[in-house]
Amino acid sequence: MEDRDLFITILRKLLRAEEKSTLAKGEVGLALDQVDVDSPHGVYRYSRETSKWVLISVDDEDFAQKLEPGNYVVYFDNAKCPACRVYDMYWYPFVKLLGDAYPFSYLVVLCNWFSKDCGSKAASKAFEKFDVHASPTTLIMTVENGGRIARSVKVEGVKRMDELAKIVEDYLKKAG
Numbered sequence: 001m002e003d004r005d006l007f008i009t010i011l012r013k014l015l016r017a018e019e020k021s022t023l024a025k026g027e028v029g030l031a032l033d034q035v036d037v038d039s040p041h042g043v044y045r046y047s048r049e050t051s052k053w054v055l056i057s058v059d060d061e062d063f064a065q066k067l068e069p070g071n072y073v074v075y076f077d078n079a080k081c082p083a084c085r086v087y088d089m090y091w092y093p094f095v096k097l098l099g100d101a102y103p104f105s106y107l108v109v110l111c112n113w114f115s116k117d118c119g120s121k122a123a124s125k126a127f128e129k130f131d132v133h134a135s136p137t138t139l140i141m142t143v144e145n146g147g148r149i150a151r152s153v154k155v156e157g158v159k160r161m162d163e164l165a166k167i168v169e170d171y172l173k174k175a176g
Contacts, residue, residue: 030055034092035108037079041120046095046106053108057122062129065147067105073168074107076127076137078114087136087158094161102168104140130154138164140171151175 028042031052035044043057057063075091077084095106109126111118114133118124126132130139134156141152153171 028055028058034088035077035110036088037085039079039110041079041111041118041123042109043120043122043126044108044110046099046108048100051096056107058120060122061125062147063122063126064129064143064149067143067147069144070142071102071104071171072107072139072141072143073102073104073164074109074126074130074139074141076130076132076135076139077108077110078135079110079112080117081113081135083158084136090159090161090164091136094164098161098165102172104168138167140168142175 027040030040031047031050031054032039032044033052035053040055040058042055043060043063044053045056046052047054057066060066075087077088099106109123111120111123111127114135115124115127118127130137130152132139132154136156136158138155138159139152140155142150144150153167155167159167
């Protein structure tokens with residue numbers, strides 16, 4: 001192996017080690033293509049600008065208080081939930097392909113198993129605050145100033161893209 005090839009091989013290993021280190025830490029600002037079972041626990045927000053899921057909260061007691069006023073669709077995801085892996089096949093394409101059609105921000109709250117097995121205080125508290133005991137659960141909510149939840153609808157179970165679209169549209173119609 002030439003010196004150049006050896007250097008490139010070592011550099012690649014170092015970069016992979018750094019990436020794994022960042023993932024393990026779950027630092028706020030971490031950006032992922034998709035939140036999955038190996039992602040750090042916490043609350044993620046979809047960035048339309050980068051098409052990435054950005055970790056916005058790990059240790060906050062109540063992340064909702066820090067949200068800007070607006071409409072949100074929140075996916076409560078358990079890494080150990082087989083039904084959640086099925087829902088992933090609909091949720092992520094829905095957000096990427098249809099998300100811009102609706103005036104919503106999209107969030108994922110990830111733990112291993114509800115608040116019982118969670119490496120994030122923010123995610124654990126969110127499961128408790130919103131009384132989530134089934135997975136997957138999708139919460140549609142309107143947040144006002146100061147993080148007050150003005151209105152919300154909770155939907156349990158796997159929903160296809162067309163079902164998600166109908167739920168979101170019905171929520172908007174009722175908002176008037």
